[in-house]
Amino acid sequence: MQSNRTTATLQKLLRVATDFGATDAVLIPVDKIVVEDGLAEKCTRPRCINYGLSKSCPPHVGGPEAIRKRLETVDFAIFFKIEVPSSILYSGQGRELFQLLHETAARIEQEAVKMGFSGARGYAGNSCKKVFCRDFLECRVIGESGQCRNPDRARQSMSGFGINVAKLYEAAGWPFKNVVHDNGAGAVTGMSSLCGLVLL
Numbered sequence: 001m002q003s004n005r006t007t008a009t010l011q012k013l014l015r016v017a018t019d020f021g022a023t024d025a026v027l028i029p030v031d032k033i034v035v036e037d038g039l040a041e042k043c044t045r046p047r048c049i050n051y052g053l054s055k056s057c058p059p060h061v062g063g064p065e066a067i068r069k070r071l072e073t074v075d076f077a078i079f080f081k082i083e084v085p086s087s088i089l090y091s092g093q094g095r096e097l098f099q100l101l102h103e104t105a106a107r108i109e110q111e112a113v114k115m116g117f118s119g120a121r122g123y124a125g126n127s128c129k130k131v132f133c134r135d136f137l138e139c140r141v142i143g144e145s146g147q148c149r150n151p152d153r154a155r156q157s158m159s160g161f162g163i164n165v166a167k168l169y170e171a172a173g174w175p176f177k178n179v180v181h182d183n184g185a186g187a188v189t190g191m192s193s194l195c196g197l198v199l200l
Helices: 006-018 039-040 065-070 095-116 128-132 163-173
Strands: 024-028 076-086 121-124 189-200
Touching: 006 024, 006 076, 006 095, 024 163, 039 065, 076 095, 076 163, 095 121, 095 128, 095 189, 163 189
Parallel strands: none
Antiparallel strands: 024 076, 076 189, 121 189
């Protein structure tokens, strides 16, 4: 059972999400986070173009087994989304939107640590190499065994852990908006949403 203090802290974290750029954010039961080996395997069959390029993607993450162990220690989870017109997401602004996604997950995580959730961990989508370091030949962590260029911004991708995003939307009570329409004139219409997860 949540204490009044814990409830207030969690509500503050939800506000951090929306203040920083999320369209909405909710608490979801940890047991509603579904992890499937088959989803993680999609990173390799067929091989994703981002496979092996950054520390946030396979094979440099622990995969389904690691996230299942992590979930055994988690008390709360914050799920958030950023809804945008599909025309913007699939335009030249797409990279900036994914940067915002990663940064929002990172900000919630960082604020959660300050509030006493020392093990907080944020997850986003897309490769951090593609989002933050596309102008560099290699991820510094992998290629040079060095420090990440964006440790306060980049977060690991949910895909590599096999997290079922559709089930997260279901748990949140949100429609799964990942539909892109072509109006016949080559223009993209409709809404899409990016999402992130923070385990507390």
